[in-house]
Amino acid sequence: MSDGPASVGALLRATPPDRLPEVFAEHLHTRYAADSVEVLLSDLSRSVLRPVLDPEGPAGGPLEQRCFGSQQPVVEPRADGGTRLLLPLTVWGDRLGVLRIETRLEPARELTAELTTFAGELALALRTADRDTDRYHQVRRKQRLTMAAELQWDLLPGRSLDGERFRLAGALEPAYAVYGDHYDWAVTGDRLTLTVLNGHGDGLEATLLTTMAVNAMRNARRSGANIVEQAELASDAVYARHGGNAHVATLLLEIDLSTGSVEAVDAGSPRAMIAKAGEIRQITLEQQLPLGMFGDTRYEIQKFQLEPGDRLLVVSDGVHAAAPGGRPQYGASSLLTGLRRTRLQPPSEAVGTVLRALREYHADIDPDDDAVIVCLDWLDQPE
Structure with a gap:
């Protein structure tokens, strides 16, 4: 069997999910004269790249962070004529981490291209393996999660997603103890559905409320329902369980990927804005009732248009309404x-920049709510 992406993919598919890094590293030792290999995964807050093969080893440094941020290989010739490569581990735009390889082979464009492709095979395998092993979950967390946070993180679709016409990223903070804010997305054919939610209350009860609403909307969406039907099913489910004593503020968006036309249901506090060329304008929508506030609530669709080069931003009230210390x-x-x-950052970097600025705004005051931001770039033309 030739040593190409197909053979590497087959090797990883035949490997137990918790042993992927070791088998991949052994393959590089044998075929590419690798002296050392390390798989570095981003932690939940995206502030640290943590090692998998040697958990006690050093975290990723500035060069690894540069590779993770730029999503471009970093190649350094070694003094002995070998090569140090840092390669992004990314699946459909979802950034998992960085692969670090030290090899005795000389730097070459063909070597970098080949190993970059192999890194993509490893990234896909790692993402799939998350369903069947806790190993990579454990690496990504710096501390123990609350039960609410565990539920919330398992419910998220991912942290970034790329398509022909868009770049999309989301961020949730604080990472390790959350209170019900959430985002969700799905792309099917020429439709991208995006929701940002803020569950009533705090702690586990807020997360369970959000979980019910998200799964109700997913159930409707996967049955072919539009965003009005998604909102109404979720609202009915929440009301049936809580009788109007709890609700979920939600903004639902469905984007036509062929035209940039957006249909929206504004059911609460998340806000949408469009940024372009340094100018930012808020999307004005008629706010309707939050999900679950009353029985048999009905919703209406509103519309707006994305133009090439637009950046769509959606933030929860933990961002726009934060007022620490008065x-x-x-x-x-x-x-x-x-x-x-x-303005000059891709969405996956932009969401982190906004949340870091929000942390600075809080200074030494602990946030009293979650913060969610979702950023979508509508590209000038399909890639």
Whole structure:
């Protein structure tokens, strides 16, 4: 069998899910004269790249972070004539981490291209393996999660997604103890469905409420329902369980990937904005009742249009309404400043920039709510 992507993929598919890094490293030792191999996975807050093969080894440094941020290989010739390669581990735009390889082979474009492709095979295998082993979950966390956070993270679709016409990323913070804010997305054919939610209350009860709403909307969506039917099914489910004593503020969006036309159901507090060329404008929608507030609530679709080069941003009230220590709400002016800092960043970097600015705004005051931001770039033309 030739040593190409297909053979590497077959090797990984035949490997137990918790042994992928070791088998992949052994393959590189044998076929590519690798002196050392390390798989570095991003932690939940995307602030650290943590090693898998040697858990006690050093975390990723500036070069690894550069590779993770730029999504481009980093190649360094070694003094002995060999090569040090840092390669992104990414699946459909979802950034998992970085593969670090030290090999005795000389730097060459063909070597970098081949190993970059192999890194993609490993990334796909690691993402799939998450369903069947806890090993990579354990590496990605710096501390123990609360039960609410565990449920919330398992419910998320991913942290970034790329398509021909869009780049999409989402972030949830704080990472290790959350209170019900959430985002969800799915792409099928020429439709991208995106939701941002804020569950009523805090702790485990808020997360269970959000879990019910998200799964109700997924159930409707997977049955072919539009966003009005998704909202109404979720609202009915929440009301049937809580009788109007709990609700879920939700913004549902469905984007036509062929035209950029957006249908929206605004059922609460998340806010949408469009940024372009340094200018930011809020999308004005008629706010309807949060999900589950009353029985038999009915919703209506509103529409707006994405133009080439637009950046769509959606934030939960933990971002725009944050007022630590009685300060003015973050959304009053500081949020716009934070968003402008992201103008030249891809969505996967932009969401982190906004949340870091929000942390700075809180200074030494602990947040009293989750913060969710979702960023979508509508590209000038299909790639």
